[in-house]
Amino acid sequence: MSTNIIDIQNLEMVIAGRRILKVDSLHIARGEKVAILGRNGAGKSTLLRCLNGFVKPTAGHIVVNRHTVFPLRRERDLRLVRAQVGQVLQGLHLVARLSAMENVLVGGLARMPRLRSWARIFTNEETQRAQAALKAVGMAHLAEKRADKLSGGERQKVAIARMLMQQPELVLADEPTAALDPTAADEVCELLVKATENSTLITVVHNVSLVPLLSQRVIGLKAGEVVLDCASHELTQAQLDHLYE
Amino acid sequence: MNWMQFKLRLKGRLGFFGLVFLYALIVFGCVYSLATAGDLSMGRNPVANFIKTATEFARPSFLDVWFGDPAYEYKSDDGTVLRTENRQEVEHQWLVQLGFATWTTFKIATLGSLLGAILALPFGVLSAKNIKAPRVLTVFSRLVLDTSRSIHTLVFGLVLVGIVGLGPTAGILAIAFHSLGTYGKLFAESIETLDMASIEAVKGVGASPSQTFFWSVWPNVLPQWVSSHLYLWEYNIRDSTILGIIGAGGLGLLISEAVALFQWGRLSSILIVVVLMVTAFDAISRRIRTALL
Secondary structure, X not given: XXXXXXXXXXXXXXXXXXXXXXXXXXXXXXXXXXXXXXXXOOOHHHHHHXXXXXXXXXXXXXXXXXXXXXXXXXXXXXXHHHHOEEEEOOOOOOOOOOEHHHHHHHOOHHHOOXXXXXXXXXXXXXXXXXXXXXXXXOOHHHOOXXXXXXXXXXXXXXXXXXXXXXXXXXXXEEOOOOOOOHHHXXXXXXXXXXXXXXXXXXXXXXXXXXXXXXXXXEEEEEOOEEEEEEEHXXXXXXXXXXHHO | OOHHHHHHHHHHHXXXXXXXXXXXXXXXXXXXXXXXXXXXXXXXXXXXXXXXXXXXXXXXXXXXXXXXXXOEEEEOOOOOEEEEEOHHHXXXXXXXXXXXXXXXXHHHHHHHXXXXXXXXXXXXXXXXXXXXXXXXXXXXXXXXXXXXXXXXHHHHHHHHHHHHOOOHXXXXXXXXXXXXXXXXXXXXXXXXXXXXHHHHHHHOOOOXXXXXXXXXXXXXHHHHHHXXXXXXXXXXXXXXXXXXXXXXXXXXXXXXXXXXXXXXXXXXXXXXHHHHHHHHHHHHHHHHHHHHO
């Protein structure tokens, strides 16, 4: 039984003859905090999206939380994995027309009986947990506000609250602070770290100064290949220069 | 400015000027052919006719209910009284008729719109690009939608009166068949502009396809569909006023009567009712639409 939450073997992804990703072997242990660095188009987001099955690689083997995500055997496996994987992405990754509160409740959908979830009927326990999640990110006062009426920072906080509701074992964050002002970015990062205390966190970061806050381990991608894998405190300027050159 | 820059500038401008030139050519062609055929005349004395019509329009017939002559005399040329008529009573009766006709028109528009919306649903969904239905079905749906859109309600009405007979049924079906095309196109567009991020947001927590539908697709699409429905409903209220002319009942019947008998005052009353009805409906539907979106 592996203690790893993520095992990737011989992952390769080719689109229109161009190689997007080539990861021979990558393992991430349960509870680890990992930052993924790299230039635009290095394959960071694609790698992240491979993990919860939104992108299908060309070849390889991906196991997330004991479920094989690729090659996928049943669509149901993917749902089981996704229920355990929270995501905080850049931009509006909420249902724009639903309120902040409803967006948080989305986090509990996988555990809800179908019929009840279709009719949007919630138990007291569920609404209380959603309220607590909103309160934890300091958004309780905006619970009724529609997601598309919230500011960028507020949206990310709602996404974090949704993740708290979901209680995932793994959290994928793709540039969660992109397009946020420095104050909001710091706030979102701190909330993210606090919310993932007991789970694994993988963050795609553009702002290198956030690396020490968000991670203990750094993985650098260059043209789809892992060229850097070290502890965050060991990261040197020379390595960064090489990565971004 | 070097040659390259000049070429770049010329390229974009030339294309646009070419289009403008082509358009001007078409307009000129239309005007020229009409003018040479002598079809651009305004009649013998347009000003006098206009004043006469406008004067009659300015006194809508419903005023007679209060101000009409209680003993209006129809006389022959030599002055003999042919018939006396209580204008107030006659116009009162006609006004009641107008009320019923308005109600019929409203019924035709309402049921026709609903039927059109329901019929359009499968075609709209199938013709949306991102649904990726089998090619044959997509092409077929588009064909149905385009055909129905390009045939006017009146033409549908004429054909249908021949099939189902005179009366509101023909009107309802005509409205449904014509607006089907517009409904389908609007439905397809709302599906095509679906917010994929919100779908992934819900899928991403492990929601089932049905949950994704009810939590993301539905809240995205429903307000747009309701909005298009209100819009087309209003459009069809306007459209159905004309349908009576071909025998589908409602206001159109009264319009064709008034026109045939040169009763411009009555036509004026009818038009006032149409304008009031459409304006009121527009005001209400606009409120609902802004509240929804």
